[in-house]
Amino acid sequence: MSQAAEKIAALYDWRCSRGGSTKDYEPFAAADVTLLAGQTDFCTARLCDAGCGNGIHLRALTDAGVNYPVGVDLSKESLRNLLATDLADSIILVNADFTTWRIGPIFHAVICSLPVISEVEGYDLRTILSALQSMTKQGGCILLKLFDSERVQDITGTFSVIYDGTTSEKVSRISHAPGHRSIDISQHYADTPHDTRRETIDTPTRDEVYLEAQAVGMRAKSIDHHMELPGTRTYLLRISAE
Amino acid sequence: MSEESFHKVQYQQLGYTIFTNAVSKHLIGAMRSKVFAARDCELIGGDESTHSWREFPLAASDLPSEPVLKEYLASVLPLASIRIVHWLNIYRVDEYIEAHVDAGGEAQLMIPIEIPPSGGGGEIWIGANERLLPLGVGDALLFAAHRVQHGTTKVLDGQRVSLNARMWMH
Numbered sequence: 001m002s003q004a005a006e007k008i009a010a011l012y013d014w015r016c017s018r019g020g021s022t023k024d025y026e027p028f029a030a031a032d033v034t035l036l037a038g039q040t041d042f043c044t045a046r047l048c049d050a051g052c053g054n055g056i057h058l059r060a061l062t063d064a065g066v067n068y069p070v071g072v073d074l075s076k077e078s079l080r081n082l083l084a085t086d087l088a089d090s091i092i093l094v095n096a097d098f099t100t101w102r103i104g105p106i107f108h109a110v111i112c113s114l115p116v117i118s119e120v121e122g123y124d125l126r127t128i129l130s131a132l133q134s135m136t137k138q139g140g141c142i143l144l145k146l147f148d149s150e151r152v153q154d155i156t157g158t159f160s161v162i163y164d165g166t167t168s169e170k171v172s173r174i175s176h177a178p179g180h181r182s183i184d185i186s187q188h189y190a191d192t193p194h195d196t197r198r199e200t201i202d203t204p205t206r207d208e209v210y211l212e213a214q215a216v217g218m219r220a221k222s223i224d225h226h227m228e229l230p231g232t233r234t235y236l237l238r239i240s241a242e
Numbered sequence: 243m244s245e246e247s248f249h250k251v252q253y254q255q256l257g258y259t260i261f262t263n264a265v266s267k268h269l270i271g272a273m274r275s276k277v278f279a280a281r282d283c284e285l286i287g288g289d290e291s292t293h294s295w296r297e298f299p300l301a302a303s304d305l306p307s308e309p310v311l312k313e314y315l316a317s318v319l320p321l322a323s324i325r326i327v328h329w330l331n332i333y334r335v336d337e338y339i340e341a342h343v344d345a346g347g348e349a350q351l352m353i354p355i356e357i358p359p360s361g362g363g364g365e366i367w368i369g370a371n372e373r374l375l376p377l378g379v380g381d382a383l384l385f386a387a388h389r390v391q392h393g394t395t396k397v398l399d400g401q402r403v404s405l406n407a408r409m410w411m412h
C-alpha cells in the first residue's frame with residue numbers, strides 16, 4: 001500500500017474507531033440507489049461500492065434487492081465495524097485501495113461516494129475515474145458523488161455531531177477559501193480536542209469532471225433535481241462505445 | 243474483537259477473506275510458465291466426471307518467496323505451525339468443480355494465476371447462497387475449505403488457472 005493510501009486509511013480508521021452511525025445520510029444513499037436502479041437491473045447485476053466506509057450505500061443496495069454487493073475500503077476499522085452489523089451476511093467486503101486493485105471489469109455498476117480527491121499522487125480525479133472505469137463492464141454505469149466547487153459554501157462552518165447519543169461526539173470544521181479548489185476538514189472528538197485530524201479534498205467543477213471523464217473514455221452527466229447531500233454533486237458516468 | 247485484524251475476524255466469521263494485490267508478478271509469471279511448459283501427460287485429472295479439470299503438483303521449491311502474502315497470512319493464521327501442500331488447478335472451457343466441502347486440510351489458499359475474460363465464467367463461489375467472490379490476478383483467497391461449501395462456475399472462454407495451497411496446523 002502506498003504512503004498516501006496508508007495516510008487515508010489511518011484517517012478513516014480514526015474516524016470509525018469509536019463506532020457511531022451516519023443515519024442522517026441514509027435518505028441520500030437511498031436516493032442514489034433509486035437513481036442507479038433506473039440504469040441497472042438489480043436482480044442480475046453485480047454491484048460495487050468503491051470506498052464503502054460505514055456501508056450506508058451497501059445497506060441501501062441490499063434493501064433494493066441487490067445480491068451480495070461488494071464493499072471496498074481502505075479502512076479496516078470501517079470494514080470490521082460492518083462485520084459486526086446485520087449486513088455482514090448479505091455483502092462482500094474487501095480491504096483494498098480501489099485505485100490499485102487489479103480486479104478487472106466485473107461490475108455492472110459502481111458507486112463511488114465522496115472519494116478522497118487531492119493533489120496527492122495516485123488520488124487525483126483522473127486516477128480515480130480511470131480506476132472506476134477499469135472495474136466496470138462495457139455498457140455499465142458509475143454513480144460518482146463529489147464535493148462541488150459551486151456548492152461547498154453550503155457546508156462551510158463548524159458542526160458538532162453526536163453519533164448514537166453515546167461517546168462519539170465529533171466536532172468538524174469545514175473551511176473553504178474563495179478561489180481555491182479544495183475544502184479543508186478538521187475534526188476531533190469532543191473529549192479529545194487536541195487530537196485533531198485534518199484533510200484537504202479537491203472540489204472539481206462540473207466542467208472539470210466532464211473533461212477528465214472524457215480523457216479516460218467515459219461520458220459524464222451531472223444529475224439535476226436529485227436529492228443531494230449538501231455541498232456535493234452527483235454524476236452518472238458511462239463507458240463510451242468504441 | 244478490537245485486538246484482531248479485519249482479515250482474521252472475516253475469516254473466522256464468514257469462512258473466507260480476500261487479500262488484494264498479495265502476490266508478485268514474478269510468482270504469476272513463474273506459474274504461467276509451468277502451465278505453458280506442462281504437457282497433458284504431466285497433468286493429473288481432477289476427477290472422473292466429464293467436466294473434470296486438471297491439476298499440476300508443485301514442490302515448495304517451485305514457489306518464489308512472497309513477503310506480502312506471508313504478512314497477510316500471519317495476520318490470520320499461526321504461520322510457524324503450518325504444513326502446506328501446493329498445486330495448480332487448470333480449468334478449460336466447459337470445466338468446473340461442483341459444490342463441495344473439502345475432506346482434508348484446515349485452511350486453503352487460492353491465488354488466481356489466469357482468469358477468463360469478463361463474462362467468461364470460471365469464478366469461485368462460496369457459501370450456501372453461492373456468493374461469487376471478486377478476485378483479480380494477484381489477489382489471494384484464504385478460505386475454510388473444510389467447513390464452507392464452495393465451487394466454481396463453468397469456464398465459457400479462455401482458461402482459469404489457480405495456485406492452491408492446502409494447510410494443516412500442527
